[in-house]
Amino acid sequence: MNRHVIVDGARRPVSAGCADVPAPADARATERSGPVVRTERGQREVFCGLTGIIWMHRKIQDAFFLIVGSRTCAHLMQSAAGVMIFAEPRFATAIIEERDLAGLADANEELDACVERLLARRPDIKMLFLVGSCPSEVIKLDLSRASQRLSARFLPDVRVLSYSGSGIETTFTQGEDACLASLVPSLPRAEPAARELLVVGALADVVEDQFARIFEALGIPARFLPMRRANALPAVGEGTCLLLAQPFLADTARALEDRGAQPLCAPFPLGIEGTTAWLKAAADAFDVDPDLFARVVAPMEARGRAAVARDRARLEGKRIFFFPDSQLEVPIARFLHRELGMELVEIGTPYLHARHMAEELALLPDGVAIVEGQHVDRQLDRCRAAAPDITVCGLGLANPLEAEGLATKWSIELLFTPIHGYDQAADLSGLFVRPLLRRAKLKV
Amino acid sequence: MKLTVWTYEAPPHVGAMRIATAMEGVHYVLHAPQGDTYADLLFTMIERRDQRPPVTYTTFQARDLGADTAEIFKEAAREAYERFEPDLMLVGASCTAELIQDDPGGLARALNLPIPVVPLELPSYQRKENWGAAETFLQLVRALARPRTAPRAEGEAPSCNILGPTALGFRHRDDLDEIHRLLVRMGLRVNVVAPLGARAHDIARLGEADFNVVLYPEIAGSAARHLERACRQPFTKTVPIGVNATREFIAEIGALAGIDVSDVLAEGAGRLPWWSRSVDSNYLTGKRVFVFGDATHAIAAARVAAEELCFEVVGLGTYSRELAREVREAAGRLGLEALITDDHLEVEDAIAAAAPELVLGTQMERHIAKRLGIACAVISAPVHVQDFPARYSPQMGFEGANVLFDTFVHPLVMGLEEHLLSMFRDDFEFNDAAVPSHLASEHAAPRREAAPATPPAEPIVVAPPAAASTETDASASPAWTAEAEKELLKIPFFVRGKARRNTERFAHERGVASITLETIYDAKAHFSR
Numbered sequence: 020m021n022r023h024v025i026v027d028g029a030r031r032p033v034s035a036g037c038a039d040v041p042a043p044a045d046a047r048a049t050e051r052s053g054p055v056v057r058t059e060r061g062q063r064e065v066f067c068g069l070t071g072i073i074w075m076h077r078k079i080q081d082a083f084f085l086i087v088g089s090r091t092c093a094h095l096m097q098s099a100a101g102v103m104i105f106a107e108p109r110f111a112t113a114i115i116e117e118r119d120l121a122g123l124a125d126a127n128e129e130l131d132a133c134v135e136r137l138l139a140r141r142p143d144i145k146m147l148f149l150v151g152s153c154p155s156e157v158i159k160l161d162l163s164r165a166s167q168r169l170s171a172r173f174l175p176d177v178r179v180l181s182y183s184g185s186g187i188e189t190t191f192t193q194g195e196d197a198c199l200a201s202l203v204p205s206l207p208r209a210e211p212a213a214r215e216l217l218v219v220g221a222l223a224d225v226v227e228d229q230f231a232r233i234f235e236a237l238g239i240p241a242r243f244l245p246m247r248r249a250n251a252l253p254a255v256g257e258g259t260c261l262l263l264a265q266p267f268l269a270d271t272a273r274a275l276e277d278r279g280a281q282p283l284c285a286p287f288p289l290g291i292e293g294t295t296a297w298l299k300a301a302a303d304a305f306d307v308d309p310d311l312f313a314r315v316v317a318p319m320e321a322r323g324r325a326a327v328a329r330d331r332a333r334l335e336g337k338r339i340f341f342f343p344d345s346q347l348e349v350p351i352a353r354f355l356h357r358e359l360g361m362e363l364v365e366i367g368t369p370y371l372h373a374r375h376m377a378e379e380l381a382l383l384p385d386g387v388a389i390v391e392g393q394h395v396d397r398q399l400d401r402c403r404a405a406a407p408d409i410t411v412c413g414l415g416l417a418n419p420l421e422a423e424g425l426a427t428k429w430s431i432e433l434l435f436t437p438i439h440g441y442d443q444a445a446d447l448s449g450l451f452v453r454p455l456l457r458r459a460k461l462k463v
Numbered sequence: 464m465k466l467t468v469w470t471y472e473a474p475p476h477v478g479a480m481r482i483a484t485a486m487e488g489v490h491y492v493l494h495a496p497q498g499d500t501y502a503d504l505l506f507t508m509i510e511r512r513d514q515r516p517p518v519t520y521t522t523f524q525a526r527d528l529g530a531d532t533a534e535i536f537k538e539a540a541r542e543a544y545e546r547f548e549p550d551l552m553l554v555g556a557s558c559t560a561e562l563i564q565d566d567p568g569g570l571a572r573a574l575n576l577p578i579p580v581v582p583l584e585l586p587s588y589q590r591k592e593n594w595g596a597a598e599t600f601l602q603l604v605r606a607l608a609r610p611r612t613a614p615r616a617e618g619e620a621p622s623c624n625i626l627g628p629t630a631l632g633f634r635h636r637d638d639l640d641e642i643h644r645l646l647v648r649m650g651l652r653v654n655v656v657a658p659l660g661a662r663a664h665d666i667a668r669l670g671e672a673d674f675n676v677v678l679y680p681e682i683a684g685s686a687a688r689h690l691e692r693a694c695r696q697p698f699t700k701t702v703p704i705g706v707n708a709t710r711e712f713i714a715e716i717g718a719l720a721g722i723d724v725s726d727v728l729a730e731g732a733g734r735l736p737w738w739s740r741s742v743d744s745n746y747l748t749g750k751r752v753f754v755f756g757d758a759t760h761a762i763a764a765a766r767v768a769a770e771e772l773c774f775e776v777v778g779l780g781t782y783s784r785e786l787a788r789e790v791r792e793a794a795g796r797l798g799l800e801a802l803i804t805d806d807h808l809e810v811e812d813a814i815a816a817a818a819p820e821l822v823l824g825t826q827m828e829r830h831i832a833k834r835l836g837i838a839c840a841v842i843s844a845p846v847h848v849q850d851f852p853a854r855y856s857p858q859m860g861f862e863g864a865n866v867l868f869d870t871f872v873h874p875l876v877m878g879l880e881e882h883l884l885s886m887f888r889d890d891f892e893f894n895d896a897a898v899p900s901h902l903a904s905e906h907a908a909p910r911r912e913a914a915p916a917t918p919p920a921e922p923i924v925v926a927p928p929a930a931a932s933t934e935t936d937a938s939a940s941p942a943w944t945a946e947a948e949k950e951l952l953k954i955p956f957f958v959r960g961k962a963r964r965n966t967e968r969f970a971h972e973r974g975v976a977s978i979t980l981e982t983i984y985d986a987k988a989h990f991s992r
Contacts, residue, residue: 062500062519062520062521062522062539063497063500063522064500064503065497065498065500065522066498066501067496067497067498067499067501068498069498070501087464089474089558089559089587089588090467090470090472090473090474090558090587090591091473091474091476091499091557091558091559091587093467093468093470094470094473094474094477094502095498095499095501097468097469097470098501098502098504098505099501102830102847104468104469105469105827105830108468110468111466111467111468112466112467112468113464113465113466113467114464114465114466114467115464115588116464116465116588116589117586117588117589119464119588120562120588126464129464130464132464133464133466136466137466153496153498153558153559154558154559154562156525157528157559157562157563158562185496185498185525186496186497186498186499186522186524186559187496187497187523187524187525187527187528187559188524188525190497190498396542396546413504414503414504414507414508415500415501415503415504415507415515416503416507416515417507418507418508418511418512418513419507419512419513419514419515421513422513422514
């Protein structure tokens with residue numbers, strides 16, 4: 020494995036990336052072999068897309084998510100949402116019962132009655148997502164027809180949309196992708212001449228505000244998807260530049276590109292290097308003066324880099340192993356490797372979108388193992404054999420691995436903690452420092 | 464379809480996981496879509512287990528649907544056998560796999576594994592977690608347990624099995640410890656504990672015991688009834704939660720085992736009886752309590768509350784439909800109608816209507832009580848991680864009764880403390896504006912207006928707008944005379960609101976337009992009866 024670590028972006032090794040990945044814009048040499056990507060099949064220890072509802076309903080403040088599913092779906096949401104469930108959350112499950120399975124016509128009537136009851140109770144709701152689950156997909160309950168039927172009935176007060184968050188179709192963060200993709204047809208058409216940046220992917224409000232201020236300082240007109248209110252849909256058209264803030268948005272990106280949006284290629288805004296490159300992609304697309312760009316980002320870069328540097332002493336040389344979870348694994352691994360000097364043992368990811376990940380892969384060292392998909396038992400064998408210093412995994416694996424003597428960082432926190440942008444880079448590295456620090460300090 | 468945010472119980476395959484995870488050398492192969500592995504974290508996080516539950520999921524995806532899924536199941540079962548080398552395998556389907564109608568039992572049989580394979584039929588769209596646990600345990604017992612061949616040897620101690628404790632059970636770990644010790648103290652031999660810690664060969668020798676001790680009827684009831692028929696083993700009907708129930712349990716064991724238990728009964732019954740008799744507990748008398756949980760814990764808590772703490776039980780209910788009859792009977796004995804529901808909104812309405820001073824319930828009732836500003840203690844699953852404590856904290860036996868006393872009383876003591884603190888906040892000496900007393904003489908800072916001789920000048924409560932109109936308005940609250948208002952302020956603040964409401968209701972019902980000093984005391988006499 021290539022163990023050299025070069026943080027300075029200007030001197031970084033360049034690469035043609037993986038064989039199936041188009042070369043990034045700045046590739047100049049081909050002596051690198053890039054990461055080694057392979058796929059694996061077997062038992063997947065992952066969440067389904069329904070869990071995306073937990074952060075999406077916080078983001079779109081007047082939307083409600085109605086899962087059409089089983090008691091298992093309701094129980095999953097309850098287990099994943101923790102105490103949030105007691106705060107009148109804007110999601111619920113219409114639990115399919117024995118009699119709904121008898122005939123489909125009946126199921127549709129039952130669903131309409133559920134929606135009616137729900138909207139009567141919650142008049143503040145402006146957007147309702149019917150969210151498909153494994154059971155509703157298998158019995159072929161047509162939620163897109165149901166959403167059209169219900170939209171016709173409740174518009175203009177409530178727009179009813181549908182998507183699938185089922186485990187058979189989506190893994191964890193892909194639920195957000197499916198949700199946002201379902202929104203795309205509703206977006207108003209932008210004037211072809213209107214040049215606007217569309218940043219796609221749910222970010223913590225604090226992070227979104229930081230980015231909005233930066234884009235404003237750069238003179239770039241920027242909108243965000245998802246929007247915070249249902250009636251504030253951003254427009255899309257040929258003049259729209261599409262910048263993904265999250266790596267798991269393949270279907271949304273395709274739907275936006277189908278409506279004319281021009282995709283920008285960039286690494287994801289994780290870490291100082293990633294954030295600068297991501298902003299630069301937008302700045303270049305909008306012909307921002309390089310001096311202005313440097314003036315705007317340099318102080319934030321410096322502040323962020325100084326904060327991250329404090330964690331470097333604790334993480335440098337430490338070996339890290341990622342189990343697949345959110346698709347954030349590759350960009351986070353890139354950050355930890357290049358800016359904190361960690362050594363990458365294996366990077367598991369549920370899916371690897373070749374085009375969206377190309378810029379990231381180019382920044383990874385030669386020979387690093389990327390595994391798409393999962394066979395959890397074999398992966399556990401590899402993890403134990405490698406004995407990494409820290410293992411990133413879900414809550415079903417974390418305590419058992421700790422009991423075996425491996426330090427772990429539970430991965431779902433990477434979704435619920437603000438980690439994007441300059442001022443969160445040290446929070447992100449801090450998430451990996453804490454378990455190691457704790458192990459070092461514990462005297463029992 | 465049923466609109467749901469919170470569910471008291473998980474689907475039935477999680478009940479099966481609780482059995483598999485409780486046992487040793489058992490592996491459960493579950494035909495389930497990607498995502499159903501979320502259930503693992505109930506065990507690794509809430510119960511803090513240091514191993515993964517022994518469950519292999521097929522985690523099929525959309526692209527696998529069609530003929531492929533049966534093959535995926537077979538491969539998963541074969542691999543699980545080779546990797547984990549279990550003594551016994553459970554196979555079954557989760558809710559989605561139930562719909563695609565592969566037959567896990569038949570598929571597993573076709574593999575010809577050299578171990579027993581028990582297929583589970585768990586109807587996910589009708590049944591729930593506890594039923595799933597009970598059914599799984601029943602199927603295991605049915606498949607493996609055989610009647611004993613030889614009678615108990617002369618001179619050998621009578622023996623029993625302890626049935627019911629599982630993984631993810633509320634205080635099962637410590638209940639088992641407490642009752643196990645009690646049974647040994649009584650001179651009994653414990654043949655097998657199941658499912659917690661049992662292996663397949665232990666289930667096979669269940670029949671060798673003289674009788675069964677059923678700790679949790681929700682889980683072990685059907686297996687115990689099967690053993691009664693198949694192995695002629697009687698089983699205990701009393702759940703030993705609370706002092707009285709524990710004493711009855713000891714007597715019941717004595718009768719079943721044919722042994723003298725007077726020694727054990729004479730040893731005393733823990734600290735609850737004296738704690739409850741001590742004068743400090745006087746104020747507990749007649750405290751209104753609402754009880755909700757699984758059937759076993761709700762029935763037991765209501766009895767402890769009424770008999771052993773002198774609370775007044777004002778509501779009793781359960782989400783366990785399987786044991787609704789038993790809860791109705793228990794409620795009937797308390798002069799109540801049981802609330803049988805799995806809809807937390809109904810429970811919330813019932814609690815609000817009963818206006819209790821203490822709620823004993825699940826995690827959900829804890830949050831309802833918090834919202835309503837009522838004291839609460841947790842007595843039943845579902846519970847969060849804090850109710851799988853590190854310290855020893857059984858619910859059963861005499862130590863369990865000690866734990867119950869502390870658990871039920873603690874939030875009330877806290878409640879009283881809170882009242883006292885806020886009462887003193889308004890007190891002339893303790894209010895925010897008052898200077899420390901040792902500085903008062905030399906410090907000329909103005910003290911609050913209220914003179915020590917009279918109660919603090921509380922702003923006169925403005926009557927609701929409706930009442931401000933005329934006395935002829937029948938729905939209006941009666942007006943308070945200044946003298947009566949002043950008298951009201953002499954009543955301790957924490958019962959003042961109640962006194963005001965009672966007096967107004969009394970005046971309203973009698974058409975008294977103006978509340979005088981006399982009205983207050985008339986009302987007081989009327990309501991105290």
